[in-house]
Amino acid sequence: MKLFDVYPLFNITPVKASGCNVWDADGKKYLDLYGGHAVISIGHSHPHYVEKIAKQLSEIGFYSNSIQNPLQTELAQKLGIISGCPDYQLFLCNSGAEANENAIKLASFVTGKKKIISYKKGFHGRTSVAVAITDNPKIIAPVNETDNAIILPFNDIAATEKALQNGDVAAIIVEGIQGIGGINIPEKGFLDKLKKLTEKYDSLLILDEIQSGYGRSGKFFAFQYSNVQPDLITVAKGMGNGFPIGGVLIKPEIKPWYGMLGTTFGGNHLACAAGIAVLDVIQQEKLVENSEKVGNYLMEKLAEISSEYEIRGKGLMIGLEFKFPIKELRQKLLFDFGIFTGVSGQNIIRLLPPLNLTISEANQFLTAFKEVLVEFSA
Ligand SMILES: Cc1ncc(COP(=O)(O)O)c(C=O)c1O
Numbered sequence: 001m002k003l004f005d006v007y008p009l010f011n012i013t014p015v016k017a018s019g020c021n022v023w024d025a026d027g028k029k030y031l032d033l034y035g036g037h038a039v040i041s042i043g044h045s046h047p048h049y050v051e052k053i054a055k056q057l058s059e060i061g062f063y064s065n066s067i068q069n070p071l072q073t074e075l076a077q078k079l080g081i082i083s084g085c086p087d088y089q090l091f092l093c094n095s096g097a098e099a100n101e102n103a104i105k106l107a108s109f110v111t112g113k114k115k116i117i118s119y120k121k122g123f124h125g126r127t128s129v130a131v132a133i134t135d136n137p138k139i140i141a142p143v144n145e146t147d148n149a150i151i152l153p154f155n156d157i158a159a160t161e162k163a164l165q166n167g168d169v170a171a172i173i174v175e176g177i178q179g180i181g182g183i184n185i186p187e188k189g190f191l192d193k194l195k196k197l198t199e200k201y202d203s204l205l206i207l208d209e210i211q212s213g214y215g216r217s218g219k220f221f222a223f224q225y226s227n228v229q230p231d232l233i234t235v236a237k238g239m240g241n242g243f244p245i246g247g248v249l250i251k252p253e254i255k256p257w258y259g260m261l262g263t264t265f266g267g268n269h270l271a272c273a274a275g276i277a278v279l280d281v282i283q284q285e286k287l288v289e290n291s292e293k294v295g296n297y298l299m300e301k302l303a304e305i306s307s308e309y310e311i312r313g314k315g316l317m318i319g320l321e322f323k324f325p326i327k328e329l330r331q332k333l334l335f336d337f338g339i340f341t342g343v344s345g346q347n348i349i350r351l352l353p354p355l356n357l358t359i360s361e362a363n364q365f366l367t368a369f370k371e372v373l374v375e376f377s378a
Contacts, residue, residue, distance in 0.1 A: 038352035044242075104133075107203075113168050120181075195228045330349060
């Protein structure tokens, strides 16, 4: 059987990884400023993470959600404290799209309404409603098309209020910082205004923190740069440092009933062990603080290097928007200097490294970047 060929691949085969580095099959070392799609939070193969998962696997790896699993409670408690959301309730699932599907379903159950407002350049996943509210017609199949999706210009409060006035909107969903759309930060006050509007029109606010959460922005959640308390918060990516796990944080006023949500794999023992290990390391190694510190350093230095690109970001979620396509520049960084970076559209480089990136590793990137840039400068 062949693989279903949906991914354009670099001809690189990573076989080993540690911290912010990966090594390919020929022993070449790379600096990972992409974290495998913003997934690696505490660094590759962190010893505490490896030990926790290995130990858990040797004890019990899985049982269904019909028994007591104290690891779920431990994960929820730790996440509540570290994230500053101790009163929320946690529903565990396996991926970002699934977290958003469940959050939207909950909002619809709670309000009895059908429509969802999302924003241009937003990305919320590739499944059913998650893809319908994602601003990318290419990945929306006919079966995903629905009148329940309302995609509005980002930061447009007037358009949002107008759409809410029909009284049929279950939720507004918005990323803490837009990731795939090119690292776009909500305008000051935007999220707070959205929350007020959802209260006025009996709707809910969902913060999609799947990419921007778990310390990436220099705060645990990117929305914490505002004063907003969302009704629902979705997480995945950095939550498991590569182990598939996602979750919905649900405000205390929303009451569950048996069967309201459910999953076979979500919250299994192994996933919880991974999730707990991630939070242990984030706390012990002060990775949220490190993300802010090293992120600020990088953005400061990047601003000194050149004015040929616009820099956007918070913490270790950084976008560099050029006036020209960056495909070749990115390939040079990867193949000549061994540095992985991410992309958005044609002209934007995304930096989403593990949150334990050091100043010295940041300098390694800056030196390479300066050299590469000379070739591409006007
Ligand atoms: C903001 C955001 N939401 C949702 C998703 C979907 O997550 P997953 O690929 O785990 O389904 C992503 C993935 O990139 C994302 O960046």
